[in-house]
Amino acid sequence: MGEPYGGMPDPSQAMDLAELVSLLGELRTWAGMPSYRVLAKRTGPLLRPARVVSTTTVVDAFKVGRRRLDLDLVVAIVRALGVDEPGTARWREACIRVHGLAKSSGPVGVFGQLPGDLVTFTGRRDELARLIEAARQPRDGGVANAVVISSIEGMAGVGKTQLAIRTAHELVRAGHFADIQLHVNLRGFDPDLPPSDPSAVLDAFLRQLGVPARQIPESRDERAAMFRDRMRNRSALILLDNAADAGQVRDLIPADPTCLVLITSRRSLADLDGVSPHMIDTFSDAESLDLLSRIAGSARVAAEPAAAMRIVEFCDRLPLALALAAARLRSRPAWSLAQLADRLQAGRLEAIRAGRRAIRPVFDLSYRDLAEPLQRTFRLLGHHLGPDFTPALVAALADIPDLEAEDALEQLQDENLIRQNTPGRYELHDLLRGYAAELADADPEPDPAGPVARLATWAVATGHAASRVIGSPPLTGVPPEGAGRPMRFAGYDEGLTWFDNEHQNLAAIQVSAAQAGLHRHVWQLAAVQKEFRIARYQFDDFLAVQQRAVVAARAAGDQAAEALMLSGLASVYWRTDRLDEAEESCLKALQIYRGTVVDPCGEGTALIDYGAVQCQRGNNEDSLALFTQALELLHGEDAPRACAVALQNRGVLQQRLGRLAQAFADTRQALAIYRQLDDRRGEALAIGNLAWFHLVDADLDVAFDLYREQEHLALLLSDTFLQADALFGTGETHATSGQFDQARHAWQKALHLFEEISHPRAAQAQQRLDATATECPIPWTPTDWAAPQPLRKIEKRHETADEEQTERQGGGRSTS
Incomplete structure (x- = not known):
């Protein structure tokens, strides 16, 4: 460790939290090894606000292996050890830096979810200070033993969300709540969509915290319990925006005192246990003028102070109304402030003083002053229920050129009617979405x-x-x-x-x-x-998309489409292990194809899905017959890809039944078709199956080469499943050759990728890792991917069909 001056350890050399804690111990040595009791007495008065600090709290700060440190406590300890202000600043900077590194290299998940801070944020100094003070209240020595919950409440358009976001960013920039930041829009007041289901929000939070989808419980209570468990001892900030009521957020609140929950809502959340409400009112005169100056231009506001105050009064100091009025001024440089004030005085914002309905007149004002093409574009956005939109989507919606749509969206953004959180993608606030829909209904x-x-x-x-x-x-x-x-x-x-x-x-x-x-x-x-x-x-x-498709095809009286959609629905069902429903859908599709609709290719495709269902049920001979029957029906210019799928699936079954020569023949034929069609994903799947067959046949060099080829294709395709599949097979091949370290490395990478897409084969990769956890693993052989069998040395395969099926059930990948 370096010593920048006087033998004092240099905190800037800490590469992680453990090294910083170690350096803090060296600093105590440098300071003459004061006892922890003495150090606690010195530290308390240096905190802001000053408080009594327990000896235990100080001892904990010097323990290597901690996941986080209290920034304020570390700074106070450093000062108590005799470090001057420049040196203290270096310790503060190092503490923030290593917490950031810990966050960026932590568990799988998306933890830094805060929306971007807003450059137009104005005022709210007192409210911001109160929120930060509440978040930073003492947490040691049992003073605070419950999660801090701050609700930001007020009327629509008052700036609740902006204040919450600014508070969150201020705290994170100061080094607080560095482990996790979660954010969700609960859509409490969306006129078109229902409020977010707390159970669904918990599902999303748990996924972001690295919980595989199949491990997430079904019931809301169990999900809430798992969420509280995952948040234990984590320095976390949870921002719950646009809450409908206390019932919607109650299960989204962790129990640990190291967490902070910020909630915004138009309704009072007083019935939420432990909540500290922060009522947000409209702006002061000074804040209103500041916002007007920031958007419209300080020179223009200074030139007409009386007119500026008239605008503030007519907008009733409502932040959104002021922002919209200022945007009008900015886009109309020829206007004077007095002209705008006269327009407002004419009564267009009269209803702004009508409590919770006050925001609609502000929207009306902005809408009426748009050029007619912009009015129409904004109205039409009310027809789109998706989460966001692009210029291309709006061009189709409005039947206008792409460039015109892009220009319209930019102008609507200038008027604060839409927002752009991601380059090229725009979205409507919940209230504005409903406003646009009302306009569309009124002027169809x-x-x-x-x-x-x-x-x-x-x-x-x-x-x-x-x-x-x-x-x-x-x-x-x-x-x-x-x-x-x-x-x-x-x-x-x-x-x-x-x-x-x-x-x-x-x-x-x-x-x-x-x-x-x-x-x-x-x-x-x-x-x-x-x-x-x-x-x-x-x-x-x-699944819901495919189910709606079946209903629609049936409603249209289009039996060919109905059969096609039933076949597609079956493919979703069997991939999610709902085999009874999959079989029912297949049989309905086949009934149509064999009755009123004559489509051999369609029937062949349905037979492929039916064969996949029978394969998963373990009816291998029946499945093999179905794939063969499908191949007899698949002819014509649209049939080659379906033929390749049937051949590849049949090849998997041939291998399972001990017919390796036939498995190679079918799969190589499928591969040739995929390459002729330039179907790279099908090609990668076929190559992976061939690699497995060569592994079964103890031809390890060829298996290695093919798995490398499959992984290369998967990377080109950005296909996570195929990457994991290739890595899993590579691990199998390494294990078969006795290279267990390389096998574990490959399986670990495969496990990570399978978990990333919540694929059930993550369990198989974990089983492989568990089975080779001993220092001296027994010799390996390719085994059942779903349930590994006893391990034994591999030789050339000449088992019976039954033995082969038991040994390698699940080997190879189907593609239907």
Whole structure:
């Protein structure tokens, strides 16, 4: 450790929290080793506010292995040890830095979730000071033994969220609550969507805290208990925005006193145990003028002080009203402040003094002064129920060019009617969403269903274009080229990224289309997403999308579409182990294909899904027969990919049944088709299966080469599942060759990736790691992925079919 001056240890050399604590011990030695009791007496008066500090609290600060340190306590101890102010500043900086490093290299999850701080934040000094003081109240010696809960309450438009965000950032910048920051918009006052379900919020929080999806309990009470357990001894800040009532947030509050909960709500939360309410009123005159100056320009406000005060009075010092009025001035440099004040005096903001309904007149004022094209664009946003929107989406909704849509969104953002939290993506506040919807209902388009129809047409066409570049087969009945001006994609990465960004919007558009009776769009919106959902292993929320698609196809009287959607629904069911429902859907699809709809290719595809169901039930011979039957039906220009899927699945079964030569033949034929179609994901799956077969056949060098090829393709595709699959197989191959350290390394990486997508094979990777935890593991052989069998030395395989099935049930990957 370095000594910058006088033999004093240098805190800047600490690389982590443990090293900083160790240096703190060296500082105590440098100071002559005062006893902890003496040091506690010196430290208490140096805290702000001064308080009695227990000896135990000081002792704990010197214990290596802590996950966090109280910044104020560390600074006071450093001062008590005789360090001057410049040196103390270095200790403060080092403490903040190592906490940040600890956070960035901590457990899997998204912990730093605070929205960006706002440069236009004005005033609120007293409120901000009170909130920070409440958050920093003493926590040692049993003085505080409960979580701190501060509710920020007040009318709509008063700036509750801005104050909460600023408070959170001030605390984090000062080194407090450095472990975790969680944020959620609870949608307590959304006019179109219900308030967020606390159980769903707990599910999201637990995922962000690194809990695999399959380990999250079903009941709300159990989720709340797990959340409290995961937050124990964590320095955490939880921001719960737009709460509907106390009942919505009660289970979202941890129990540990090291946590802070900030809640914003339009309603009183006085019935929430332990809450400290902070009522937020409108601005003072000085704060109002400051906000007006920041947005409209200080020179203009200084030039007309009387007119500026008139604007403040007519806006009733409501922050949102002031911000909107100032934005008008900024966009109209020819106007004087007096002209704007005269307009306000004419009564347009009369209702701003009507309590909780005061915000609508402010929206009306901003809306009426928009140019007509902007008015129409804003109204039409009320038809979109998704979480956000892009210029391309708005261009389709409004039937205007992309550049015009982008310009309109920028102007609406200048007027504070929408916001942009992510470059290129915009969103409406909950209240503004309802306001836009009301305007759309009051002034409908000539064709009331037109906006949703245009949006759904664009979503289907663009989704189809994106699905094609990631390997989906073509879909019949898609809007013709040019309809809805769909986006185009250069390749796989662009298509996958578009789905990553838009899948929530696609689900919302499908709901709107269903409400508008646009049945064809509803089922097509499900069909274009299927390959993406498989690649990303997203089936829980896709199930509702697929179920709506079946209902829509049936409502449209389109039996061909119904059969196709039933087959798609079956594929979701069997991938989520709902085999009875999967089988029922398959049989319904086959009944249609064998009755009123003559479509051999469609029937073949349904048979593939039915074969997958039977395979998961363990009916291997029946499954094999179904895949063979499918291959007999699959002919024509649209059939090759389905043929490859059937061949690959049949190859897996051939291997399980001990017919390795047939397994190789089927899989190599499937691989050739995938390569001819330039289907890289199918190619990677087939290569992985071939690698497994070579491993079963004890051809380890070829297995290694193929797994490396599969991993390379998976990285090119950004496909987490395929990366994990390749790493798992690489671990198997290392273990078979007796290289257990390399095997554990590969399985550990596979485990991390499987957990990242909540895939059930994470348990299999963990079992492999557990089975090789001993220092001298017994020789390894490829075994059942779902339930490892006794380990023994591998040789060339000549077992019976039954032995082979028992030994390697689950080896190889199907692709239907």
